[in-house]
Amino acid sequence: xxxxxxxxxxxxxxxxxxxxxxxxxxxxxxxxxxxxxxxxxxxxxxxxxxxxxxxxxxxxxxxxxxxxxxxxxxxxxxxxxxxxxxxxxxxxxxxxxxxxxxxxxxxxxxxxxxxxxxxxxxxxxxxxxxxxxxxxxxxxxxxxxxxxxxxxxxxxxxxxxxxxxxxxxxxxxxxxxxxxxxxxxxxxxxxxxxxxxxxxxxxxxxxxxxxxxxxxxxxxxxxxxxxxxxxxxxxxxxxxxxxxxxxxxxxxxxxxxxxxxxxxxxxxxxxxxxxxxxxxxxxxxxxxxxxxxxxxxxxxxxxxxxxxxxxxxxxxxxxxxxxxxxxxxxxxxxxxx
Numbered sequence: 001x002x003x004x005x006x007x008x009x010x011x012x013x014x015x016x017x018x019x020x021x022x023x024x025x026x027x028x029x030x031x032x033x034x035x036x037x038x039x040x041x042x043x044x045x046x047x048x049x050x051x052x053x054x055x056x057x058x059x060x061x062x063x064x065x066x067x068x069x070x071x072x073x074x075x076x077x078x079x080x081x082x083x084x085x086x087x088x089x090x091x092x093x094x095x096x097x098x099x100x101x102x103x104x105x106x107x108x109x110x111x112x113x114x115x116x117x118x119x120x121x122x123x124x125x126x127x128x129x130x131x132x133x134x135x136x137x138x139x140x141x142x143x144x145x146x147x148x149x150x151x152x153x154x155x156x157x158x159x160x161x162x163x164x165x166x167x168x169x170x171x172x173x174x175x176x177x178x179x180x181x182x183x184x185x186x187x188x189x190x191x192x193x194x195x196x197x198x199x200x201x202x203x204x205x206x207x208x209x210x211x212x213x214x215x216x217x218x219x220x221x222x223x224x225x226x227x228x229x230x231x232x233x234x235x236x237x238x239x240x241x242x243x244x245x246x247x248x249x250x251x252x253x254x255x256x257x258x259x260x261x262x263x264x265x266x267x268x269x270x271x272x273x274x275x276x277x278x279x280x281x282x283x284x285x286x287x288x289x290x291x292x293x294x295x296x297x298x299x300x301x302x303x304x305x306x307x308x309x310x311x312x313x314x315x316x317x318x319x320x321x322x323x324x325x326x327x328x329x330x331x332x333x334x335x336x337x
Contacts, residue, residue, distance in 0.1 A: 040271075040289045040336035045308055046080040046087050053078075053329040054318040055310045057147075058253075059104035059112065060303040061126065067301070067308060068112055069331060070101025072319060077101055077114060080331070087331075096122055096131050103147035103158070103209075103299075113156055117144045120186045121158055121169070133177040135169050135184040144204070145186070147253065147299075149218060151211040151233065157218055158186065159206040164193040166209070166220060166231065190231050195238050197225040208254035208299065210261070217280050219261065221251040230280050245285025246272065253299020255307070262307060262337060264297040267320075271297060271309065273337055289337055296320075297332070307334040 048055060048069060055078075057070035067080040069087060075098040079090035091114075093099070103115040111132060112124045120136035137143045137160070144161040151157065156169040168189035177184035196205055209220045211233075218231040219241065226247035231238050250265040261274040261283060271294065273287040295311035302308075309332040316324035 040287070040334050042289075042291055042293050043333050043335075044330045045306075045333035046085060046331040048078055048087050048329040048331065049089070050076070050329060052318075052326070054314060054326075055312055055329060055331070056298045057102050057104035057115070058299050058301050058308060058310050058331065059106045060301045060308070061106040062108060063110075065304060066106075066126075067303070067331070068104050068106060069310065070104050070114060072100055072102060072117075072298075072312070072314075075099045075101045075116070077104070077112070091124065091129060096134070098122060102145070105148050105150050105156070107150050107154065109154070113148050113150070115145050115148050115158060117146060120145055120167075121148060121156065123174070131182070133174055133182045133184065135167075135173070135177065135186045137167075137186045146207055147209050149209040149211040151218075152213060152215040157189070157209055157211065159209050159220055160188075161204045161206050162202070163188070164191070164196055164205050166190040166192070166206070166218070190236065190238065192220070192222075192229065192238060195229070196222050197227065199224055207252050208263070210254045210256040212256070212280055213258075219254065219256065219280060221248050221254060221263070223249065223251045223266075225249075226251070228283065239281065241280065242282040243274075243285070244282070246288075248272075252297070253310070255300050255302050257302050260302075262300055262302055264300045264309060266296050266298055266312070267315070269294045269297065271300065271307070271334065271337055287337060289334065294332060300334075302337075305335070307337045308332070309334055 054073040056072040059068045065082045069078045074093035076093045077091035078087035080087040105113045115121045122134040123132045146159045146161045154171040158167040165188035167186040207223045226249035228241040252266040253264045255262040263272045270290040274283040296314045297309045298312040300309045313326040314320045315322045316326040
């Protein structure tokens with residue numbers, strides 16, 4: 001079942017994920033990213049059981065320290081408990097009809113948000129594992145619901161990598177869905193299709209997204225154009241963030257803590273660390289790590305003094321369509337980034 005699901009997702013990625021592979025001579029961030037003097041270290045934090053996991057998303061519970069990892073191949077969600085080195089299955093493949101799990105976020109109310117690229121986002125109670133609500137993109141037109149960020153007021157924002165929009169689920173939307181059958185619709189809140197640099201039709205663009213802890217703005221990356229965009233939550237204004245030191249081509253997952261933005265650049269096996277200015281309009285590269293042992297890092301989360309990085313192995317018989325046999329699926333722990 002996992003391999004049949006993977007074959008289906010490979011077809012989707014072949015049409016919607018060309019930006020994972022360089023398309024222009026300028027799309028080479030790893031060729032010119034500058035490395036800080038200190039060298040980060042990479043070890044293994046958790047193993048993920050399964051022969052074809054191909055993980056993509058990760059989230060850390062702010063209260064318990066538990067780490068959740070989602071399988072792009074079949075939708076399984078794993079939970080890694082502090083003190084243990086192997087994750088357990090938290091939500092099995094096919095739970096509530098999900099066959100893929102992309103972006104994950106754990107919120108302060110004990111809920112886990114899990115995106116399904118083909119549909120929308122499902123929200124679970126981490127204590128009972130019960131589905132609380134789900135929000136889907138209406139219609140049948142192509143979509144790729146990718147990553148999710150949570151603002152301080154509890155609002156969730158989600159990127160669509162094909163439609164180049166950001167969806168929004170407010171606490172009021174969540175409450176309404178809970179009292180009306182547990183379902184709701186995802187409708188675009190911010191449309192960046194006229195703002196991004198021009199791309200060929202079908203290009204995979206918007207990917208990682210984070211919210212300013214003060215509730216002022218969102219940051220969302222265009223992984224093909226290498227640009228980072230700031231969306232003002234008070235005025236809706238969209239502008240490019242001024243980047244110094246490199247660009248963000250191949251950027252996938254983002255993590256924002258205390259003015260520090262950490263970025264996973266997938267197919268070039270690179271992590272970067274950036275320092276934001278006070279209002280999120282500029283970012284300066286301060287550290288880079290390129291290491292083949294990152295195995296196509298799709299996203300990351302900085303928690304408890306280390307950065308946990310998803311090793312997707314998408315290039316080993318997985319969604320990238322390349323031949324090969326993956327090794328054990330793991331989550332890396334990076335210190336010094």
